[in-house]
Amino acid sequence: xxxxxxxxxxxxxxxxxxxxxxxxxxxxxxxxxxxxxxxxxxxxxxxxxxxxxxxxxxxxxxxxxxxxxxxxxxxxxxxxxxxxxxxxxxxxxxxxxxxxxxxxxxxxxxxxxxxxxxxxxxxxxxxxxxxxxxxxxxxxxxxxxxxxxxxxxxxxxxxxxxxxxxxxxxxxxxxxxxxxxxxxxxxxxxxxxxxxxxxxxxxxxxxxxxxxxxxxxxxxxxxxxxxxxxxxxxxxxxxxxxxxxxxxxxxxxxxxxxxxxxxxxxxxxxxxxxxxxxxxxxxxxxxxxxxxxxxxxxxxxxxxxxxxxxxxxxxxxxxxxxxxxxxxxxxxxxxxxxxxxxxxxxxxx
Amino acid sequence: xxxxxxxxxxxxxxxxxxxxxxxxxxxxxxxxxxxxxxxxxxxxxxxxxxxxxxxxxxxxxxxxxxxxxxxxxxxxxxxxxxxxxxxxxxxxxxxxxxxxxxxxxxxxxxxxxxxxxxxxxxxxxxxxxxxxxxxxxxxxxxxxxxxxxxxxxxxxxxxxxxxxxxxxxxxxxxxxxxxxxxxxxxxxxxxxxxxxxxxxxxxxxxxxxxxxxxxxxxxxxxxxxxxxxxxxxxxxxxxxxxxxxxxxxxxxxxx
Numbered sequence: 001x002x003x004x005x006x007x008x009x010x011x012x013x014x015x016x017x018x019x020x021x022x023x024x025x026x027x028x029x030x031x032x033x034x035x036x037x038x039x040x041x042x043x044x045x046x047x048x049x050x051x052x053x054x055x056x057x058x059x060x061x062x063x064x065x066x067x068x069x070x071x072x073x074x075x076x077x078x079x080x081x082x083x084x085x086x087x088x089x090x091x092x093x094x095x096x097x098x099x100x101x102x103x104x105x106x107x108x109x110x111x112x113x114x115x116x117x118x119x120x121x122x123x124x125x126x127x128x129x130x131x132x133x134x135x136x137x138x139x140x141x142x143x144x145x146x147x148x149x150x151x152x153x154x155x156x157x158x159x160x161x162x163x164x165x166x167x168x169x170x171x172x173x174x175x176x177x178x179x180x181x182x183x184x185x186x187x188x189x190x191x192x193x194x195x196x197x198x199x200x201x202x203x204x205x206x207x208x209x210x211x212x213x214x215x216x217x218x219x220x221x222x223x224x225x226x227x228x229x230x231x232x233x234x235x236x237x238x239x240x241x242x243x244x245x246x247x248x249x250x251x252x253x254x255x256x257x258x259x260x261x262x263x264x265x266x267x268x269x270x271x272x273x274x275x276x277x278x279x280x281x282x283x284x285x286x287x288x289x290x291x292x293x294x295x296x297x298x299x300x301x302x303x304x305x306x307x308x309x310x311x312x313x314x315x316x317x318x319x320x321x322x323x324x325x326x327x328x329x330x331x332x333x334x335x336x337x338x339x340x341x342x343x344x345x346x347x348x349x
Numbered sequence: 350x351x352x353x354x355x356x357x358x359x360x361x362x363x364x365x366x367x368x369x370x371x372x373x374x375x376x377x378x379x380x381x382x383x384x385x386x387x388x389x390x391x392x393x394x395x396x397x398x399x400x401x402x403x404x405x406x407x408x409x410x411x412x413x414x415x416x417x418x419x420x421x422x423x424x425x426x427x428x429x430x431x432x433x434x435x436x437x438x439x440x441x442x443x444x445x446x447x448x449x450x451x452x453x454x455x456x457x458x459x460x461x462x463x464x465x466x467x468x469x470x471x472x473x474x475x476x477x478x479x480x481x482x483x484x485x486x487x488x489x490x491x492x493x494x495x496x497x498x499x500x501x502x503x504x505x506x507x508x509x510x511x512x513x514x515x516x517x518x519x520x521x522x523x524x525x526x527x528x529x530x531x532x533x534x535x536x537x538x539x540x541x542x543x544x545x546x547x548x549x550x551x552x553x554x555x556x557x558x559x560x561x562x563x564x565x566x567x568x569x570x571x572x573x574x575x576x577x578x579x580x581x582x583x584x585x586x587x588x589x590x591x592x593x594x595x596x597x598x599x600x601x602x603x604x
Binding site for chain 1: 499500502503506508509510514517518521522
């Protein structure tokens, strides 16, 4: 359980957030410069906020108004940034044991052996950091942080400097370790895929403010505003011209919708929820069918994003490569897509 | 590629110039000149006085200069630049003039009431300190700047308090560069002439250091002895540089 209420004015930028995470794996998500790193640094204690408090597992670590400010070394917060932070003048074993010695913890040989086994760093103990690869360095950093049994682990894009396969391996390792040792974590990232994969709970940040927070599935399926929808990969964002109880009008098209909640100025549909229809079959029973022309193809590994134009409307649909090949779609093809009622969500400006 | 080949020529010329001057020096003396030098009581006394004053100067530089360097490395840019400019002053003023300025201060009757610095050990040591400490400050500043503060912060998240985290990480990582700055300060103090002469007076067996001894030898017409003493300083300087290169190479491997 982590609660952080933080206000800080940096002159040209300010942070004003309330973050509450109850889960194990929590993500702070936002573009670069949205204040994610600064928030983590204030929670660890590298910066002090102008006002606010930090409460971790019911312990008040910081309360500016009441003059509570636990020093960094007593907060019990592990911190792993993107940069490599292994002490260059100590071998890996000394790095790993630094915290245990500093905190005068009883050395738990079993836990140590288990952790280095899990992380696959057993045979690195006598090496120095400059002899390790980036991935190995971050593995060691992770284990070094876990060995002092922190209340919570803060990770500031820890794997962004690594190559993709190594990044995935490390994300899996992190996830396994947090689960098996039951240590909550806040993971900062600007990578949508990483956020989605890691998070139980997520808070989305924009220019120093939390713009939406909650359980991952809720947030990812119903963004509250246009900017959140954009961040979460909803490529289809349409302004609503007319709103009726079960129908909306967008650029002259009327779409059936279901249970639109909250204030609705825009509708959002993920490109993967825009289904490509086979026109050689009966499509009269399909919902919200749009006929259009494929303007452009954007290839991604394993999938293709189609940009489809129908009169004034541009619709994005993500389909597998296989479908594209099988249906013989190319730029200029005429296609039909269905915008399923259930996948249409709405939100504010 | 062509340009690098071309720039070899001035490089070779410069190396030849340095080597020629030094080798020429060694050709001008024999072993017996060195033997005679170390039997010369006045020279030995100058060596002892030189060592004592230079170590005092370096000790004071270390005590005040290293923390100052740390402060400059960690403080904001404006303050750091301003103070840095002030510490350039002792470096750019010619040593002889530093001596004159210090003499002017020590001549003050108010200071004279407490201690008479003129023509004494402490006068000479302080003169050398004034000239040498900026090197320590600058070396420490760049040494601390080279070490990212992140190590210290991480050490704190691992439970080390403010002092322990600093000494275990930042200080240990900067230590060798600081040490080489101190060696340079020491060498500078050992070879200091102008200010030491003006403030200390260059009194034989009392406030005479090696450069003053060399100067006096040459003025008295003992050129070969003066040359031998000069080459002694060259050897000491060479050993110092060797030492610095060694310890710095060792710390480069880590960083």
